[in-house]
Amino acid sequence: MSGNIRSSLRGQRGMSYWSLIFYISGFALIILFASKLAPGYVDAMHVENGLKDLAEKGNIRDMNRGEIVRDLQTYFMLNNVRGEPTKSVQVIRGAEGMLVSIDYELRQPLIHNIDVVMKFNKQLNTAKPELCCEPLVDLEQYRKRD
Template sequence: MKHKQGGMTLLSFVMVLAVVGFALFIGMKLFPMYQEFYAVKTSMAALAKEPGSGDPTRAREMFFKRMDLNYSESVKPGDLKFDRAGGGMRMTVDYEVRRPLVGNLDIVAHFEHSQDLTGSSVD
């Protein structure tokens, strides 16, 4: 009595390898975008505790200094918005990142985060 062996053929292995490779390729394109967004969020949280962050002009300057340290290139000055919230200010960052994928296809990600600035204004 013969037992038939089961398993993957070379063609099915190559197909699985192609799918996994494509998923890794997409992940390598997405990871830097989300890593940069994490840097934006942590910079905003640290900025909220800084003295003088209640002044929008000073907060903008301190935020972009932090972004330069993180080698962030996606957030532009027009992406920052300051609003009055309660007794202080709320800073909102709203930006889009576009990275080439393959040929004329791009990956586009939209990020938005708000942070209440609790640092008192410098008089």
Template sequence: MKRKQGGMTLTSFLGVLAVAGFALYIGMKLFPMYQEFYAVKTSMKALAREPGNADPARALEMFYRRMDMNYSDSIKRDSIRFDRIDGGVRMSVNYEVRRPLVGNLDIVGRFENAQDLTSRGE
């Protein structure tokens, strides 16, 4: 009685390896973008807890200090907007990150976050 072997051929193994490698490559391009966005959100929340942060100029300076500590360079000054609300200001960050992928193809991430800043720091 003959037993039939099961498993993958070399060609199918190389195909699976290529797909997994491409997925890993895209993940390596996406991870820093989302890590930077997490740093933006964390910095904005920490800024909201500080007293006296309702002055847009001071808030902007403090925000950029935090971004420098996180080695973030995607957020430009025109990406940040301040709007007056009751008791303070609302800080909105809206930016886009573009990373090269392969040849003339890019990965584009569009991120936005808003945080209320009050003079009480709550």
């Protein structure tokens, strides 16, 4: 009987010091990742919403490049989007309509010399605005010409 009592008491000791340190370190690492990566994803969400807002406008096919870029820049300014997304707006006019592309990558330092690279590619084709904001066209062919 005394053997059963000892084994049940041993099972109720709780968490050891090292287990506690392990769990706290894991939680701190998750918080670090979230705090470093979340701003990039929030900006990407605003970029997508800006393109959707542009797609909902009835006169987008009548707008020229400057008006589209200015409209997006205003949206970005109001939503505090800065940096790469604002610099990487491309408007390409085609036979059926225009393609508005925001293709960029962010490099975020994580710990000491470890960086995380996040790639975002959002496109709006004015001929198919209902398919906003997934990339439909590979823009590498346009970049090689420039």
